[in-house]
Amino acid sequence: WLSEIADARKREKVFRKFGAKVVQLYEAEKKEEYQFNILFSNTETLAPALYNSVPRPVVQRRFKDADPLGKSASLLVQRTLEFLLDTDMRDYPSFDDLMQSAVLEALVPGRGVTRFKYDATIAEVEQEPVEGPGPDGSPEHETAEGEAPEPYEKVEGEFVCGEAVAWNRFLHGYATKWKDVPWVAFEWPMTKAELEKNFGAETAAKCELGDIEASTDDDSEPKGSAETSTKGAWVYEIWDKTNRRVIFVSEGFKAGTLKEVDDPLGLSGFFPCPRPLAFLNRISSLTPVALYSFYEEQAKELNRVTVRINKLIAALKVRGFYDSTVEGLDKVMTADDNVLVPAENVAALQQGQTLEKAIFLMP
Numbered sequence: 001w002l003s004e005i006a007d008a009r010k011r012e013k014v015f016r017k018f019g020a021k022v023v024q025l026y027e028a029e030k031k032e033e034y035q036f037n038i039l040f041s042n043t044e045t046l047a048p049a050l051y052n053s054v055p056r057p058v059v060q061r062r063f064k065d066a067d068p069l070g071k072s073a074s075l076l077v078q079r080t081l082e083f084l085l086d087t088d089m090r091d092y093p094s095f096d097d098l099m100q101s102a103v104l105e106a107l108v109p110g111r112g113v114t115r116f117k118y119d120a121t122i123a124e125v126e127q128e129p130v131e132g133p134g135p136d137g138s139p140e141h142e143t144a145e146g147e148a149p150e151p152y153e154k155v156e157g158e159f160v161c162g163e164a165v166a167w168n169r170f171l172h173g174y175a176t177k178w179k180d181v182p183w184v185a186f187e188w189p190m191t192k193a194e195l196e197k198n199f200g201a202e203t204a205a206k207c208e209l210g211d212i213e214a215s216t217d218d219d220s221e222p223k224g225s226a227e228t229s230t231k232g233a234w235v236y237e238i239w240d241k242t243n244r245r246v247i248f249v250s251e252g253f254k255a256g257t258l259k260e261v262d263d264p265l266g267l268s269g270f271f272p273c274p275r276p277l278a279f280l281n282r283i284s285s286l287t288p289v290a291l292y293s294f295y296e297e298q299a300k301e302l303n304r305v306t307v308r309i310n311k312l313i314a315a316l317k318v319r320g321f322y323d324s325t326v327e328g329l330d331k332v333m334t335a336d337d338n339v340l341v342p343a344e345n346v347a348a349l350q351q352g353q354t355l356e357k358a359i360f361l362m363p
């Protein structure tokens with residue numbers, strides 16, 4: 001699996017490197033170099049045109065037969081979707097936030113990923129002691145004297161929630177069509193405490209820890225110093241559609257897989273996410289392409305022209321000297337349009353002196 005992950009990362013190497021560059025440009029991290037940021041303008045124009053409001057779900061029967069049960073089922077599903085789209089629950093991201101994030105990342109680096117998961121609140125419930133035989137008269141239902149019944153788990157709440165995945169924290173197996181993708185993977189940085197919570201203390205103790213603030217992309221540099229960096233491990237959550245299993249692996253864990261789970265959701269498409277959002281459908285590959293790559297040269301030309309205009313404007317300054325015997329010339333230079341400044345020493349001008357001869361401008 002680590003070999004499959006490495007191959008997938010290799011296929012996306014150019015996309016990830018260029019995507020990181022485009023994100024830096026959009027977020028104005030190089031504003032001294034790129035003074036005319038047409039990428040930001042284009043993105044802010046396209047984003048609201050692509051998504052601007054929460055949609056209204058509509059669930060209808062395919063055939064309009066007289067079927068009260070089918071109509072009630074459609075109404076139930078529609079109201080459920082309406083609730084999930086607008087829950088206003090602080091513990092979960094809203095549908096609106098998920099869509100805005102996906103659209104923005106699809107417009108800038110080229111890929112927007114949203115996954116969904118089932119979240120349940122499970123609590124242990126203590127059973128009441130049973131006196132006497134069970135309903136069927138069998139004695140095994142009775143609780144022995146002085147013996148406490150075993151607790152059982154009860155689902156107190158359940159919810160389907162969305163989760164935004166960073167554009168460079170998603171990988172998938174080789175395919176040219178999405179329906180043929182054999183597996184998808186999500187990349188998670190986990191601290192030692194998170195490793196213990198998800199995989200147990202014994203497994204976490206065998207996992208080699210490193211700097212999880214450093215990106216796993218080959219062209220990036222670690223953040224911070226070795227003393228201040230957060231220690232942990234990068235974990236890959238792999239959804240294997242071929243065998244319908246979820247597998248957790250890490251380069252820091254050499255003993256095998258961290259954990260394996262049988263199909264947890266039972267979805268027809270198996271994957272917990274739709275096809276990543278992208279605005280370019282390629283024929284030869286599923287590797288995304290940033291839209292900025294189509295007009296990068298024109299954007300650079302606009303930036304060069306802007307930089308040159310700014311330099312020319314800075315160079316075109318009126319500078320020079322004036323004859324101090326003609327008073328008031330400094331006021332003339334700072335006066336507004338259509339303003340006459342009273343002359344304070346007219347005698348100098350009446351003796352043959354002129355303004356052309358009294359002002360000496362730099363070429």
